[in-house]
Amino acid sequence: MNTTAVKILVVDDEPPIRKLLRVGLSAQGYVVNEAPNAAAARQSVEEDLPDLIVLDLGLPDTSGQDLLQEWREDGISVPVVILSSRTDEAGIVKALESGADDYVTKPFGVNELGARIRVALRHRLQQQGEKAIFQTGGLTIDLVKRIVKVDGREIKLSPKEYDILRVLAQHAGKVLTHQFLLKQVWGPAADVQYLRVYVRQLRQKVEQIPDQPHYITTETGVGYRLREPE
Numbered sequence: 001m002n003t004t005a006v007k008i009l010v011v012d013d014e015p016p017i018r019k020l021l022r023v024g025l026s027a028q029g030y031v032v033n034e035a036p037n038a039a040a041a042r043q044s045v046e047e048d049l050p051d052l053i054v055l056d057l058g059l060p061d062t063s064g065q066d067l068l069q070e071w072r073e074d075g076i077s078v079p080v081v082i083l084s085s086r087t088d089e090a091g092i093v094k095a096l097e098s099g100a101d102d103y104v105t106k107p108f109g110v111n112e113l114g115a116r117i118r119v120a121l122r123h124r125l126q127q128q129g130e131k132a133i134f135q136t137g138g139l140t141i142d143l144v145k146r147i148v149k150v151d152g153r154e155i156k157l158s159p160k161e162y163d164i165l166r167v168l169a170q171h172a173g174k175v176l177t178h179q180f181l182l183k184q185v186w187g188p189a190a191d192v193q194y195l196r197v198y199v200r201q202l203r204q205k206v207e208q209i210p211d212q213p214h215y216i217t218t219e220t221g222v223g224y225r226l227r228e229p230e
Helices: 015-027 038-047 064-073 089-097 110-126 159-170 178-185 192-206
Strands: 007-011 031-035 052-056 080-085 102-106 133-136 139-142 147-150 153-155 175-177 216-219 223-226
Touching (some): 007 015, 007 038, 015 031, 031 038, 052 064, 064 080, 064 089, 080 110, 089 102, 089 175, 089 178, 102 110, 147 192, 175 178, 178 223
Parallel strands (some): 007 031, 007 052
Antiparallel strands (some): 216 223
16 A cells, blocks of 8 residues: 555644654654644544544543544544553443454554554455455465365364354454454354354464464454454
8 A cells, every 4th residue: 555645643642652653654654643632633634534543542631432433423434543551441442342443552663553554544445345265374264165274274164163254354454342243243142251262262273373373363351353464
């Protein structure tokens, strides 16, 4: 993706964070605008809609969670990457379920954030045209024939294991919350323990070292992420 013309709005009340992101993301070729609070962010979005928003949850006037929900209710669908502290897992989950595309925890590296931004932008472009074959590293999923291979060897999955893997592949590179996966595979009333059991079984089949997963990684307290295509 050519990032030269991509406009990013950074919404954070901490000047050092904004400076870090302005310098780091500008060096990656993005055009960066800043807002220190929700009021300034609303005005910026209204005047010049960005291609992506980096949003801190802890704003001084309105919570980032409420601001995100407001934008989504208004039909503003640009990708949003959340910034949050590691202890705010409940806030991260709520933000993701309200329409955030990803999150990065503080403290963070600009390169990590840049990778999350690229995934969010690319995923939005791909949503209209899902490919029949998904591949990341040695893992290949034929989404039409429902065939899964690891390093060329076909892997037999149960229907639920496949369904979990399919949903993860459709959103590869993005973290999916427990509740999102449960709703997609079992329905809204399912217990999260079902998901943990099946993910454990799935890792036994697709990972070389299940306890050190390469493809299906855990976002502690939030959900799971499938490694994006290379």
